[in-house]
Amino acid sequence: MNTLFDKIWDAHVVEQVKDGPTQLYIDRLYCHEVTSPQAFSGLRARGIECFRPEKIYCMPDHNTPTHDQDKPIDDAISKTQVDTLAKNAKDFGLAHFGMMDKRNGIIHVVGPERGLTLPGMTIVCGDSHTSTHGALGAIAFGIGTSEVEMVMASQCILQSRPKTMLITVDGELSKGVTAKDVALYMMSKMTTSGATGYFVEYAGSTIRNLTMEGRLTLCNLSIEMGARGGMIAPDEVTFAYIKGRENAPTGEEWEKELAYWKTLKSDTDAVFDKEVHFNAADIEPMLTYGTNPGMGMGITQHIPTTDGMGDAAKASFKKSLDYMGFQPAETLLGKKIDYVFLGACTNGRIEDFRAFASLVKGHKKADHVIAWLVPGSWMVDAQIRKEGIDKILEEAGFAIRQPGCSACLAMNDDKIPAGKYSVSTSNRNFEGRQGPGARTILASPLVAAAAAITGVITDPRELI
Numbered sequence: 051m052n053t054l055f056d057k058i059w060d061a062h063v064v065e066q067v068k069d070g071p072t073q074l075y076i077d078r079l080y081c082h083e084v085t086s087p088q089a090f091s092g093l094r095a096r097g098i099e100c101f102r103p104e105k106i107y108c109m110p111d112h113n114t115p116t117h118d119q120d121k122p123i124d125d126a127i128s129k130t131q132v133d134t135l136a137k138n139a140k141d142f143g144l145a146h147f148g149m150m151d152k153r154n155g156i157i158h159v160v161g162p163e164r165g166l167t168l169p170g171m172t173i174v175c176g177d178s179h180t181s182t183h184g185a186l187g188a189i190a191f192g193i194g195t196s197e198v199e200m201v202m203a204s205q206c207i208l209q210s211r212p213k214t215m216l217i218t219v220d221g222e223l224s225k226g227v228t229a230k231d232v233a234l235y236m237m238s239k240m241t242t243s244g245a246t247g248y249f250v251e252y253a254g255s256t257i258r259n260l261t262m263e264g265r266l267t268l269c270n271l272s273i274e275m276g277a278r279g280g281m282i283a284p285d286e287v288t289f290a291y292i293k294g295r296e297n298a299p300t301g302e303e304w305e306k307e308l309a310y311w312k313t314l315k316s317d318t319d320a321v322f323d324k325e326v327h328f329n330a331a332d333i334e335p336m337l338t339y340g341t342n343p344g345m346g347m348g349i350t351q352h353i354p355t356t357d358g359m360g361d362a363a364k365a366s367f368k369k370s371l372d373y374m375g376f377q378p379a380e381t382l383l384g385k386k387i388d389y390v391f392l393g394a395c396t397n398g399r400i401e402d403f404r405a406f407a408s409l410v411k412g413h414k415k416a417d418h419v420i421a422w423l424v425p426g427s428w429m430v431d432a433q434i435r436k437e438g439i440d441k442i443l444e445e446a447g448f449a450i451r452q453p454g455c456s457a458c459l460a461m462n463d464d465k466i467p468a469g470k471y472s473v474s475t476s477n478r479n480f481e482g483r484q485g486p487g488a489r490t491i492l493a494s495p496l497v498a499a500a501a502a503i504t505g506v507i508t509d510p511r512e513l514i
């Protein structure tokens with residue numbers, strides 16, 4: 051009567067502190083340039099090395115520009131961050147996929163695609179969207195920089211065991227509805243704190259029918275519901291995705307691992323601390339109208355009114371709408387937008403580019419729209435070119451940029467100007483997230499594509 055989470059967690063317990071946290075063994079530590087410098091400094095100050103350097107993978111992604119990556123970075127702070135990670139990785143003998151390395155990209159895109167993220171693993175990174183890797187059936191969660199240092203030093207982490215939540219979604223998704231819409235829908239129902247304190251397992255026929263890319267998108271957004279992480283039991287989709295990837299097991303080792311991975315599912319009588327259920331038929335293409343990812347609605351719906359809200363909720367709702375320049379009860383269909391961002395660890399994978407291209411094919415980008423199309427990694431970029439998606443996009447007036455986090459959080463120079471509307475496939479729409487004063491509308495690649503060619507918020511179902 052164990053959950054998938056229990057099985058993986060229990061297999062990694064080194065020691066249980068009485069009435070305290072668990073000392074958990076970690077299979078993989080991913081490091082990017084933002085949250086690792088102090089951890090390395092800490093090791094240096096203590097005169098110690100990484101305990102298991104072969105389990106640690108480093109790559110810059112947040113500060114990398116999305117153009118001219120073969121030239122030195124202009125921005126002094128970004129350059130220092132990226133150079134510091136390269137030096138730290140070298141000094142501590144760690145794998146480093148630097149800028150222009152064909153293995154570089156957003157860490158949460160690279161891990162799965164390089165076969166580094168595997169079912170049954172415990173995976174951590176100083177980054178909240180580490181939850182993404184749970185899509186392959188791993189326990190993956192974000193940690194703070196002092197914890198990064200702890201893992202570097204001991205390959206273990208002290209953690210208290212989270213509660214477990216099962217979210218099932220059943221039924222067939224209708225045309226134009228993607229994994230991103232499922233996640234935004236869940237969040238609109240559960241709010242950004244609906245899963246706080248829980249580790250979520252997603253199950254049900256809708257989830258089983260998602261591709262690996264779709265599962266990665268869904269698990270990526272778990273953290274935005276407040277969850278510690280999200281995971282999906284590995285199945286044939288997972289195994290087919292992993293097989294043949296660089297770093298994936300081969301031969302006898304593959305058979306052995308596969309046999310183990312097949313045991314990784316919640317027992318039918320497993321008990322969860324909480325269970326929630328949704329129907330796929332209720333989900334339409336989604337978008338957000340406010341300044342947290344839980345403020346979402348179906349594209350044909352109207353922004354809620356403040357009726358029935360308490361004073362505090364009303365004030366924060368109003369502040370949010372003021373920032374966005376929207377009114378209660380308004381529809382967003384037909385609203386003029388300025389920028390489109392396709393990318394991020396949420397929707398920067400090959401399938402997202404295929405979806406975007408399928409919709410813009412034969413159309414032209416709206417003249418006033420600035421579109422930033424940023425592959426999640428060089429591997430995604432290579433696949434885009436291999437499939438001729440670059441040609442379709444170019445004919446429609448779009449250009450592909452170089453990989454990285456880009457306008458998802460605008461730590462490089464891809465900043466949306468103040469007051470401008472951005473339809474973005476990323477995962478956060480906080481005030482200033484995409485640049486000071488920028489207004490973010492989160493949506494799927496299909497909704498982003500429809501906005502890019504019409505210049506206004508458009509239901510993608512009218513174009514497919």
Ligand SMILES: CC(C)[C@H](C(=O)O)[C@@H](O)C(=O)O
Pocket residue numbers: 084085112176177178179192459
């Ligand atoms: C910079 C990093 C710590 C941060 C995170 O933890 O998620 C970033 O990736 C984000 O998406 O906001």
Ligand code: SF4
Pocket residue numbers: 111112156158177179394395396454455458459476477
């Ligand atoms: S793409 Fe965005 S969400 Fe993902 S790691 Fe980078 S900044 Fe964070």
